[in-house]
Amino acid sequence: METESAVPLGSGVHWVGALDPGLREFDVILKTANGTTYNAYCVRGSAGVAVIDTVKAEYADTFFAHLEQVARYDELTAIVLNHLEPDHTGALPELMRRAPQARLYISVKAQMMLKALLKSEALAYTPVGTGDTVSLGDRTLRFLNTPYLHWPDIQCTWLEEEGMLFSGDVFGCHFCDARLFNDRVGDFRFSFEYYYAHIMRPFREYVRDALDLIEPLELKLIAPAHGPILRDAPRAYVQRYRQLAAPQLHNEADRDKTLLVFYISSYGNTARMAQAVRDGAEEIDGVRASLYDLQGGEVTPFVDLIEEADGIAFGTPTINGDAVKPIWDLLSSLAVVKVSEKLGAAFGSYGWSGEGVNMVEDRLRGLKLRVPVKGVRVKLIPTEDEMEKCRELGRELARHLTGRITRRVIDMAELLKEPSHAQG
């Protein structure tokens, strides 16, 4: 599969990207059943020519061949980078060498990445933000700052006279079809949804902000950096993003804070502790606490639940010095949702050593959750006193969720005596 030439999107606007039909896995995290495309574009105006994005380094020759069909290097006045990941900037150093007069436009947040990418501090570029424009004479490129879709540096470029949005990774997908346009290629609906779910979903608050900028535009065409160019019903894709960025699950107790207690238990001890944590949390008004045995569930629906929760607690036994695999399986599956700033906690029963609880707490902190309450660790069968500690853990988590924490003052010297954090 090879497009042998640049492909017109409209008068004086061309796709000059490359196809990569053989790719089967992108960036470790995404499967690509029929490859991907690296979309780059060239826009010609009466007083300037712009290149928007480039391609992965291995495909630079194809990109330059396509570009040369529609522009000379000495005509280029602007190079716009909507996103600096290497699959879009692989041909940048050579393009800058061939067109040294072209001014580079990047988002404000892309500046440090550009320096790291090109390993040079002495670079000439113009940082741009929402509303900034570059004139090509009779055509204008207007920038929309859309950070974290899915990197901090992402921006979209709006060719206002043509109603074309060059959207970077936004509205993109990994789907390779030389026919390029959404009304001509094969069925890529799954790829579009799959791409959103793995790339954009953790940043849904930013997606909503970006859509606020994009929705008012009179869109005639969306030209993303991967996958089909959306010229048929482009607004449908914008609407789909709006749907996908809404909470996935309806919460009928939305005035309450939600605490999810997950556990796994070999002899029933950690299960009893989990029940006590849940019971304690339920004593506090304004908290809806729920209990789930990880042995009875699959990871994906739990990830959906966690995305909407305010707090999560994990009960784990310790086996051979580690928390158990179902806990790690869930904790390693949270990269697709936003969990930072949620409340986290761990607890569990153990036979010998009991490191599992601290390891889970560390992992939660690593995921940027707040872990303000030290977990309860119980050697083998919990006593009534220890069960009460579990109930108090639940109450304390609920107090944190509802803003009813008791403020405390402690001395550093006391803190240094304790093995972990302050509360016990």
Add this chain to the structure above:
Amino acid sequence: MPKANVTFEDIGITVTVPAGTRLIEVSEKVGAGITYSCREGECGTCIMKIVSGMENLAQRSVLEDKVLQENMAGRNNRLACQAQVLGGEIVVRPG
């Protein structure tokens, strides 16, 4: 030795610490929500907000200043792994 009170607003705990303590030494111990990666003032992961008491922290080093600028941090931000307590009252939170 002069003491300072550092309040971690997100968890509601105030810790009385000796002058010269770096915030990283306290925040991890107390379980505050500030997270760390390199712990050496390079990555910017531990950027935190000083709610009040900025004047009670030692001045930014050239290194800290550079990292904060690169991360487009505001004037109320510091790196928890670098910021050193001088005395008085300081209130911090993650972010």
